[in-house]
Amino acid sequence: MNPHYPIHVKMEGMLCAVIGGGEVAQRKVGSLLECGAIITIISPEITPLLAEWTEQGKINWKRELYQGQDLSPYFFIVAATNHRHVNYSVYEQAKRTKAFINIADRPDLCNYIVPSTVKRGRLVISVSTSGASPSLASKLRRRLEREFGQEYEGYVDFLAQMRLKVLQEIKDANVRKQIFQELLDDRYVEAPSLQREQMADALLQQVKQREQL
Numbered sequence: 001m002n003p004h005y006p007i008h009v010k011m012e013g014m015l016c017a018v019i020g021g022g023e024v025a026q027r028k029v030g031s032l033l034e035c036g037a038i039i040t041i042i043s044p045e046i047t048p049l050l051a052e053w054t055e056q057g058k059i060n061w062k063r064e065l066y067q068g069q070d071l072s073p074y075f076f077i078v079a080a081t082n083h084r085h086v087n088y089s090v091y092e093q094a095k096r097t098k099a100f101i102n103i104a105d106r107p108d109l110c111n112y113i114v115p116s117t118v119k120r121g122r123l124v125i126s127v128s129t130s131g132a133s134p135s136l137a138s139k140l141r142r143r144l145e146r147e148f149g150q151e152y153e154g155y156v157d158f159l160a161q162m163r164l165k166v167l168q169e170i171k172d173a174n175v176r177k178q179i180f181q182e183l184l185d186d187r188y189v190e191a192p193s194l195q196r197e198q199m200a201d202a203l204l205q206q207v208k209q210r211e212q213l
Contacts, residue, residue, distance in 0.1 A: 107131030
């Protein structure tokens with residue numbers, strides 16, 4: 001089997017269909033909601049949390065069994081029912097479209113898989129075994145969660161701000177590269193937010209003074 005091509009997809013405004021209303025479907029919906037997708041659930045029953053999201057207008061719910069309904073409007077399609085024949089029916093319908101298709105517990109029918117993911121704000125670290133061992137992917141994710149703590153959320157935002165500032169204030173490309181490398185030092189990760197900014201401002205001032213010599 002050829003390897004998967006790893007990408008991050010911008011899901012904001014994309015139409016997604018989730019077939020099923022149980023815990024697996026709930027996890028899928030939760031992840032898609034975080035990315036701004038427009039989600040329709042097709043299932044006669046749904047979990048209390050999915051019902052809450054429906055009442056809040058976050059998702060659409062078609063309270064019906066899936067029986068071959070047209071899925072062509074949807075960009076992403078997830079089959080997450082407890083019935084293999086229903087999941088396969090979704091696959092048969094969805095493969096006629098050009099949608100991304102994910103069938104629960106059938107990686108051989110999927111044209112995309114969802115990796116195990118660590119999120120720290122804008123930092124996203126994904127681990128996949130290409131469907132070979134989800135348990136190993138989860139184990140590695142837990143290890144990454146310990147290594148990359150919540151402090152990385154603010155740190156990545158800081159790096160984004162500093163990148164813009166350096167591009168505006170420093171003309172020499174080699175000097176910019178040196179600054180970016182310096183900002184990757186663990187001292188900046190571990191420092192409180194205010195101290196981190198003060199350290200970065202001091203670094204920029206030193207660089208500017210050297211450029212003026």
